[in-house]
Amino acid sequence: MEFTVKDILEMEVVLALGCTEPVAVALGTAAAASLLPGKNFDSVEVWVDPNIYKNAMAVTIPGSGGMAGIDTAAALGCYGSDPQRGLEVLESLNDDVLEKAKGLLQEGKVKVNLREEHGLYIISRLTSGQDVAESVIADLHNNIISLTLNGEAITDSPLLPQKPTTSGNSLMEELEEWLRGLTLDEIYDMVDHLDDEDLKFLKEGVDHNLRLAEHGLKYGSGLGIGKAIDRLVKQKLLVNDMATSARRLTSAAADARMGGAKLPAMSSAGSGNHGLTAILPIWAIKDYVDHDEESVLRAIGLSHIITAYVKAHTGRLSAVCGCSVAAGAGATAGITYLVGGDANHMAGAIKNIVEDLAGVICDGAKAGCALKLNTAAGAAVQAALFSLQGINVKDTDGIVGMSTENTVQNMGTLSHQGMVETDKTILKIMLEKEQARKK
Template sequence: MSYTVKDILRMEVAPALGCTEPVAVALGAAAAASILPGKDIEWIEIWVDPNIYKNALAVSIPGTGGLIGLDTAAVIGALGGDPALKMEVLNPIDEKIVKKAQEFIKAKNVKVNLLSEHKGLLIKTLIRRGQDVAESEIEHVHDNITSLKLNNMPVKEHPLFSKKEKAEKNSLFELEAWLKEKTLAELIEFAYDLDAGDLEFIEEGVRVNMRLADYGLKYGPGLGVGKTLERLVRQRLIKKDMILTARMLASAAADARMAGVKLPAMSSGGSGNHGLTAILPIWAVKDFVEHDNKTVMEAIGLSHIITAYIKAYTGRLSAVCGCSVAAGAGATAGIAFLLGGDINNIAGAIKNLTVDLAGVICDGAKPGCAMKLATAAGTAVQAALFSLQGVIVRYGIVGISPEQTMKNIGTLSTQGMIETDRTILNIMLEKQFSDI
């Protein structure tokens, strides 16, 4: 089956409100609650895979004033989420729902279970009211609801199971297989195939993510990494160049998102932070070079395409920081493209970034992700600039071809870091239980 760049954007780039993992937990709970007769919920229980657990453990949930936790995400989703909104499921949440959720959790009516040996994305939710029990299951992709049951009977007639929805989910897996067969040259050509609608959609992604960056720079939520960098510039302790500008925008947006600010991000490859990394460094660089708007949008389009290509190899979640190695590679490819680089420069930029950031681990979503996005954004610019100057790494993890380099990232993530992933989770669990 053949796809177009429009298909890539449609399936890989979408708005997401809040960190993707707790939002996925909320979505599963909202979906189960939607089929449960009556409104009063008595008990919620969820089961999640290690990477969902890791990434939903310590990040703020949007609209809650900074509350964290898988239990909180599940309860809020069940009490007030709208599953039809998918990754914006928490948009209807208000203070009344948050207060009710806190009371529900305080009464110890929710339980979280870790499926420690499960591989791949999985969220199971059970919600009980009286004799009625509703269940939902999400697999493979954060908004891919594969099962709904009421009292152990499958619910087949539901808007979440429309033929269109099912076709889109199946197409995503087919798209990934199709992408893996493409060369870098073909991926670059896709950027030239963007029509007016595609360009407008990409530009909307810039506007969405810049709202987060502007909020982060103005108010300094979370760790305030972006605002701190801006303050250091004003104090003349560091200088604002294109590398620092990229770092400021990406980290400020991550500050806002990880703090639970109720503004959506335009995601890429299934992750909001990937979307921030894929878009904002390129948007920062454009202020330092001669360009036209169409070329900037094409560069960001290429970034999304490269991100999707690498995510097809790494999977949605892994022990390696995807913002660094997947979206970072997309960003550096887009920057090299924007700066007038040819295919060799783009390939070199991807290799440079891969060598620099391949060892960055994912230790869960949290305010500290803003630091990693700052690193990824700055390195994306540097890797492209080095490549354009003829500085290209040719040894180590990089392959002979750019395609092999990107495939190697997937091998590292899915095979080489299995034990690392377990160790990271064990450290996090030990810290969590020691705090109780």
């Protein structure tokens, strides 16, 4: 099946309010709750895969007054949330919803189970009197594949996928298979196919993510990395060059998002933080080069495509930090494009950043992600500028392959095969910490 650049943007670049893992849990319970006649729940039970568990444990949920946790996300999704809003399902949170959710939690009616199999998967089962409603989300954070009420399948809901494929695979599976078969030259050529409608959409993504950055810079949310960089520049302890500008803007947005700011992010490849990394470093460096706005937006479009390309190899969720190797690769490709590089420079820049950041692990979503986005943004600028200076990692180095395409394939192998035990160990450490805190 053939896809277009417009298909990639439509499927991979969407608004998300809050970290996409707890939001996906809330979407699951909201979808199940929408099948029930009332809002009096006797029990709420969810099953999540290890990576959803890892990423939803500690991150602050926007609009919740600082609350966190999978059980909290599940409870919040039960009341007053509109599942048709997808990853913006928590936009309607208010004090009444918060109080009802807290009551559900205090009464011990919410139970979270760890599903041992890997691969994005969330089951939500809500019981209300004699009625039992269930939803299943799989593969993508907003992909509700099944709805049942009292054991009977619901097949006519607008929440279910509306675009069946002839192969039996999901549309996203077909897109990822197609992406994996592309060459970098073919991806680079896609930039020319972005039309005015696409550019307008890309600018909307910039605007959303800039609002998060401005919030982080103003309030010092989360860890306050962006605001700290801002102060260090003003104190002349840091130089405000391209890399620092990229780090400042990107980490400030992550501070706000991970700190629970009730502002949506334009995500990329299923992650809001990927979206921040794919967009903001490019926007941050525009003042250092001659450009027009269209060129900046085309560079951001390229960044989204490369991010999706790398994620198609590494998987949606893994032990590898996607902000570093996927969105970081996207950002460095976009920066290379904006500063006048060609497809060969882009290929070299991607190799450079993979060699630099391939070992960065994902240990769940939390305020500390701002540090990793800070690193990825700076490394994206550095990798691009090095490539333009003829500095490219050699094919004989480590996991770097004979081509950039092969290098990305090697990252996929590392993610799927080499990091399985690492992922289990990360989750084990996090669970032990959580149990220790509860004692």
